[in-house]
Amino acid sequence: MSAGHSCPSFICMGMFSSFIDRFALGRAASIVQRSEMLPGIKPPVRSSTVATPENATSLHSVYRAVEILLNAGAQLSIDSKRSGIIIPEQPAILRRPSLDDERDDFIEETLMSLILDGNMFWLRRQVDGKTIAVEALNPFLVGVNRDPKTGRKYFQYQGKEYSTAQIIHRTRMKLPGQLRGRSVIQAAREDMEAALKTRQFAGGVFDDHRIIDGILTSEQALTGEDAKKARYAMDRRDIETGEPLDDAYASTLRVLGKGMSFESLTLHPKDAQWLESQSFNVTVVARMFGVPASLMLATLEGNSQTYANVEQDWIGFVRFTLSGYLRKIESAFTELLPHGQAAKFNVEGLLRSDTLTRYKAHAMAIGKWALPQEIRAIENMPPLTDEELEELKQTETAPQPIPVENQQ
Numbered sequence: 001m002s003a004g005h006s007c008p009s010f011i012c013m014g015m016f017s018s019f020i021d022r023f024a025l026g027r028a029a030s031i032v033q034r035s036e037m038l039p040g041i042k043p044p045v046r047s048s049t050v051a052t053p054e055n056a057t058s059l060h061s062v063y064r065a066v067e068i069l070l071n072a073g074a075q076l077s078i079d080s081k082r083s084g085i086i087i088p089e090q091p092a093i094l095r096r097p098s099l100d101d102e103r104d105d106f107i108e109e110t111l112m113s114l115i116l117d118g119n120m121f122w123l124r125r126q127v128d129g130k131t132i133a134v135e136a137l138n139p140f141l142v143g144v145n146r147d148p149k150t151g152r153k154y155f156q157y158q159g160k161e162y163s164t165a166q167i168i169h170r171t172r173m174k175l176p177g178q179l180r181g182r183s184v185i186q187a188a189r190e191d192m193e194a195a196l197k198t199r200q201f202a203g204g205v206f207d208d209h210r211i212i213d214g215i216l217t218s219e220q221a222l223t224g225e226d227a228k229k230a231r232y233a234m235d236r237r238d239i240e241t242g243e244p245l246d247d248a249y250a251s252t253l254r255v256l257g258k259g260m261s262f263e264s265l266t267l268h269p270k271d272a273q274w275l276e277s278q279s280f281n282v283t284v285v286a287r288m289f290g291v292p293a294s295l296m297l298a299t300l301e302g303n304s305q306t307y308a309n310v311e312q313d314w315i316g317f318v319r320f321t322l323s324g325y326l327r328k329i330e331s332a333f334t335e336l337l338p339h340g341q342a343a344k345f346n347v348e349g350l351l352r353s354d355t356l357t358r359y360k361a362h363a364m365a366i367g368k369w370a371l372p373q374e375i376r377a378i379e380n381m382p383p384l385t386d387e388e389l390e391e392l393k394q395t396e397t398a399p400q401p402i403p404v405e406n407q408q
Contacts, residue, residue: 290321
């Protein structure tokens, strides 16, 4: 079967609904890339099979891929480092970047912007020239422009103009000379639209209440009148007049007589749902978003998943997919920190999914190339007090008891 995509209509969209309502994704068609449109050119009318962020996230495979990225990023802590060493007192801008949202919500909104639009915009909230907080802007409502005379880059948001000193802008997949980045949905638009068209086709098979095409056969000889009445009965028509019956909500049960049987000439329900195409769709989306099939709750044909290769998949996901988004956010936070400090997400917990393996690695590192305080920071634990450090030092230097079997 050729590559195709589909999605059950009952997929829960609770989490995305709040984001979609807030970001007004339904209006994206008339706003996205508006700064790069020629004057007088109107964007095409969007249909249910045109790939927009709103339509794409209604596909269960895209929903799952985006959800994985959001959950992975929102659960990470972020530290301020100087020369690679974590600063004990975390700056306020990292503890609560936004005055309106909790830190986790703010990180989720920023990740959502990068994933669905390929751009993130933070508006600085300043007091006496000092940034005290930032606000994540709806990327679909931000226009990015460049003055043809001066070459100065500036932004437009809700009828106001802002400079690069007021808005922090980071992009994904931006070509040289472009002002805006691109998302996976925009870059792989044809694949997304193929998925939407497949879903629409599969849904239409079941939404059409007319009798499906087929052949009525009988074990007995039929007159022309008998055949006509049988056909009208199967086709929901008045037996006498042949007019369609107005019973769209009536039972679709048909009663056949005179030894009649019906053979369908259309798709079997299993084929109509394009199950193979749906499975292929999950694989394609996982590849586009860089999310392992195991995290997508999907299995690859001919590939046996073991604990070892699943763990390697997760490590690869953090290093080669999630880190690409996190670096953009780290760069934006670093711009807000004092000179010499750099923001860094703590991804150690994601890189080592096995708790026992992680603790063994910590035990090997302590006393050789890591300090207890550094290990505690990796595990998101508060630093030890001076009294606790002294007690730990005394425990380490105290003579160890001799095992009974070695005693003379």
